[in-house]
Amino acid sequence: MKTSTSSFQYHPKSEQLSEIPECEIVDFLSKFDNCSTSQNVTVNTLKTALVLHVTRNGIYSFYTRKDDTIELVKIKKDDFPHIFQSQKAVIIHNLQNSLKVTRNGVDEVLEYFSHNRFVFDTFIGAAVLDPGSIDELTFNQICVKHECVIVDDNTQSVLLRIRDLAMKEFCEMESHQMTKVFFEQETMISGILIQLNMQTKFRLDLELLFNQRRLLLMRKEELGVESRKVLNKTINLASAAQVKRELNKLGFQTDGTKLKGTTSKNVLEQIDHPFAKIVLEHRKVGKILSDIDSLKGCGVKIGDEMYITATWNQTKVVTGRIQSIHPNLQQINKLSFVMPKVELKARDLFISEKGKTLAALDYNQIELRILADFTGDEHLVEFFKSGVDVHRMIASHWLKKKPETVTDEERRRAKTIVYGCIYGIGPYSLADELKVTVDESKNFLKSFLEQFPSFEAWKKETIKKAREVGFVYTLNNRRRRIFNLNSKDVKLVAEAERMAVNSPIQGSAADIIKMCMIKVFHKTFEEWKGVTLLLNIHDEIVVEIPDEMLKEVCVGLKNIMEHVVEMKVPLIVSVETGKKWGSLTTFEFDK
Numbered sequence: 278m279k280t281s282t283s284s285f286q287y288h289p290k291s292e293q294l295s296e297i298p299e300c301e302i303v304d305f306l307s308k309f310d311n312c313s314t315s316q317n318v319t320v321n322t323l324k325t326a327l328v329l330h331v332t333r334n335g336i337y338s339f340y341t342r343k344d345d346t347i348e349l350v351k352i353k354k355d356d357f358p359h360i361f362q363s364q365k366a367v368i369i370h371n372l373q374n375s376l377k378v379t380r381n382g383v384d385e386v387l388e389y390f391s392h393n394r395f396v397f398d399t400f401i402g403a404a405v406l407d408p409g410s411i412d413e414l415t416f417n418q419i420c421v422k423h424e425c426v427i428v429d430d431n432t433q434s435v436l437l438r439i440r441d442l443a444m445k446e447f448c449e450m451e452s453h454q455m456t457k458v459f460f461e462q463e464t465m466i467s468g469i470l471i472q473l474n475m476q477t478k479f480r481l482d483l484e485l486l487f488n489q490r491r492l493l494l495m496r497k498e499e500l501g502v503e504s505r506k507v508l509n510k511t512i513n514l515a516s517a518a519q520v521k522r523e524l525n526k527l528g529f530q531t532d533g534t535k536l537k538g539t540t541s542k543n544v545l546e547q548i549d550h551p552f553a554k555i556v557l558e559h560r561k562v563g564k565i566l567s568d569i570d571s572l573k574g575c576g577v578k579i580g581d582e583m584y585i586t587a588t589w590n591q592t593k594v595v596t597g598r599i600q601s602i603h604p605n606l607q608q609i610n611k612l613s614f615v616m617p618k619v620e621l622k623a624r625d626l627f628i629s630e631k632g633k634t635l636a637a638l639d640y641n642q643i644e645l646r647i648l649a650d651f652t653g654d655e656h657l658v659e660f661f662k663s664g665v666d667v668h669r670m671i672a673s674h675w676l677k678k679k680p681e682t683v684t685d686e687e688r689r690r691a692k693t694i695v696y697g698c699i700y701g702i703g704p705y706s707l708a709d710e711l712k713v714t715v716d717e718s719k720n721f722l723k724s725f726l727e728q729f730p731s732f733e734a735w736k737k738e739t740i741k742k743a744r745e746v747g748f749v750y751t752l753n754n755r756r757r758r759i760f761n762l763n764s765k766d767v768k769l770v771a772e773a774e775r776m777a778v779n780s781p782i783q784g785s786a787a788d789i790i791k792m793c794m795i796k797v798f799h800k801t802f803e804e805w806k807g808v809t810l811l812l813n814i815h816d817e818i819v820v821e822i823p824d825e826m827l828k829e830v831c832v833g834l835k836n837i838m839e840h841v842v843e844m845k846v847p848l849i850v851s852v853e854t855g856k857k858w859g860s861l862t863t864f865e866f867d868k
Contacts (some may be wrong), residue, residue: 297432306363308340316396317459323447324436326366326397328440330432331357331375344385349433358382361389368443370416371400373471383475390468390804399439401592402446405459409595410759423449458753462788463591465795466758468600469810470589474800478584478812480608481576482628482857486569486583489621493566496616500559507552511757514559527552546838551642565614565623571604572626585627587812593689595757596780597787597811611859624859633807634827634854637861638834639817640789641849642667644699647752647785650844654731661846668692675728694725698732699782703777736778751784752842753792786816789848792841793818797834805830819858827854831864 297355310329314568330337338354357379360367369375374382376395389396403411403419411419416435425441428434450456505511512519522542529548542560545553576583588603601607614621629635644669649657660670665680671692673680682811690711697707708718711813726733743749744763749755757780761769797820800810808830809821822830831852838850 281584286795297333299350300352300691302356302359304353305338305350306360306365307361309365318397318447320444320447323440323444325370326368326395326440326443327360328436329360329367329369329375330436330439331369331378333378336379337436338435339433347433347437349436349721355381356380358385361385361394364389364392364394364397366397368397368399368440370398370439370442372396372398372467373474374477376471384470387476388473388802389470390471391799393465396464396680396864397443397447398464398467399442399446401463402443402450404592405455405463405755405844406446406449408597408755409593410758412593416828427831438468445744453756453826454754458755458788461472462753462755462791462795466591466721466791469794469798470591473589473674473810473812474586477809477811478577478579478586478626480630481572481583481585482626483583486572486626489623489626490566490569490620492616492621493562493569497559497562499560499617500555504552504555504559506724507555513782514556515563522555523552524548524550529553550864561614565610565621568604568609568623569626575604578613589813596783597751597755597757597791598783598815599791601812606812609858613859622859625857626746629856633821633823634856635811635819635858635861636822636827636831636834636852636854636864637817637819637858638793638831638838639837639851639853640786641851643786643816643848644782645695646844646846646848647789648695648699648732649846650752651781651785652729652731652735653845654729656729658845668695671695675725689807690721691725694721697722698726698736700778701778703771739781740777746752749777749780749784751781751788753785753788755788757784789817789842790816793838796837796841800833800837805833832866835866 281447306327309325320510324827325341327340328338331354336354336357337349338352339347339349341347353542358381361382362385370385376386399419400411403414403423407422414422416438417430417586420427420438420442423442423445425438425445427438447456448456449458458669486707495591501511501514504514508523512523514520520540527550529550542557545557572585575587576585578584585604585606587601587606590596590600594600609627610623614623627635632725645657646661648654651663656674657667660667660674663670666688668691669680669683669688672678672687674681675691676683676687678687693710694707696708702710704715704718704722707722708715711721713720713721739749740762747762750756757776759773759777759780764770764773794810794813797808801810805826807823808826810836811819811821813819820830821833831854835850835852839848841848852864852866854864855861
């Protein structure tokens with residue numbers, strides 16, 4: 278069975294264990310005088326760093342004697358926190374997983390990160406160099422990828438390979454000016470995710486959860502009854518095959534032959550019949566029920582309260598976005614679900630601790646602002662600086678009309694086109710979005726790009742560079758590999774070009790929110806005691822704040838987020854607060 282790096286553990290053979298002496302932690306640490314911070318790392322730092330390999334049998338490390346020979350030692354698991362208290366420079370492969378094995382040391386590790394101490398996690402390093410490619414690779418496969426020679430699979434060999442891998446990753450990062458983003462951004466984020474995964478708890482309203490579940494089950498039964506009245510028979514509304522058959526009997530010829538496509542949401546929404554509406558609502562109810570059951574399954578009871586601790590990952594999404602799973606808090610629906618006589622808000626299930634308030638801080642139009650910064654388009658830059666309705670101004674410039682004469686439909690079209698440019702959608706997809714013909718869509722795109730020529734120039738230059746070097750880069754010089762730009766397959770090339778344009782923008786948005794999370798992390802250690810970073814949803818963070826600190830922290834956070842990076846256009850952050858995540862209201866700042 279293949280083992281992913283995220284669960285990498287090499288367990289030494291019993292005969293090897295007896296040969297490895299157990300070392301007193303104080304004696305062992307005295308052999309290292311390397312206390313570097315992440316700001317002054319060199320190859321020599323790596324050569325003299327403390328290399329750790331954590332297994333269920335113990336922690337293994339080595340030190341180099343004066344004659345360059347190596348002495349392998351075993352450290353007690355209980356001594357793991359002392360390693361980080363000592364603030365020595367550390368090399369390790371997958372620190373987060375190591376903490377799950379030792380089951381102690383989280384507080385010490387977080388304190389270590391708060392002082393910007395040097396830790397080189399080769400798992401994070403591999404992900405920074407080639408995003409999205411390493412989660413399913415074993416440790417040995419990552420070593421092979423970086424040409425680290427595998428001589429043996431004993432404990433000493435594993436430790437030497439961890440150090441060798443760190444040195445090779447560091448040298449590659451140096452050659453591409455990526456050490457800053459690795460140490461100051463991605464390594465720090467790995468520490469923050471340790472906190473989110475192992476300490477942070479989001480309180481659930483257990484009574485409301487069971488009440489919502491009861492109401493949804495009742496509605497599901499009601500929809501079954503309504504379906505029987507319409508069809509004069511009972512069917513399984515969750516079966517795409519049965520739904521398709523009944524629609525065909527009713528005279529609606531669903532498109533295509535694949536079941537997945539024939540009863541899709543888009544198809545059902547175009548059918549003007551009560552049965553189609555019943556199926557759509559039944560699916561919504563089923564999805565919300567599934568989400569609620571997922572929350573129940575992930576919840577942990579502490580006394581009379583229930584809490585959620587999600588799993589957060591920084592290495593799976595190629596654009597650099599942070600991902601939430603088990604449960605996916607980023608997909609908890611923001612919108613209300615309206616049923617007869619009742620309205621449900623899934624996010625209202627998440628509530629603040631007593632004496633605290635939730636605050637959500639969200640960037641406004643961050644991807645469009647990044648586009649303006651990258652392209653340097655004088656019109657976009659001016660629109661954002663003026664603080665007016667940017668989409669109305671874009672429509673005004675595109676259509677050569679006064680802003681006050683731009684209709685809501687024209688504004689909507691301009692907004693759709695500009696985001697279509699960011700996400701790289703073609704004329705066919707744009708035609709579907711705008712509900713126009715393909716020829717009209719092509720004309721819209723052509724006339725739009727004529728009015729914003731700097732976007733087209735930036736796009737061509739970005740694709741050209743990506744074709745030459747194989748990568749695109751974000752605001753902070755984090756990179757993504759782009760495949761198929763030189764393919765003979767036209768469709769593959771088109772998709773690759775779309776990714777080449779979109780990735781720097783999405784990736785830069787991820788960089789900006791990560792920089793904010795790092796600032797918040799440091800603030801919670803220095804000044805904002807009791808403030809907790811709860812989650813990140815794309816361009817938004819949610820924090821929990823003691824009531825008496827609410828104004829101070831909201832003012833401080835807004836200021837941090839709006840000035841975290843210098844750009845050609847201002848960054849604007851909206852702030853909402855409240856006791857329930859689904860019922861937050863705009864925070865009123867002093868004028």
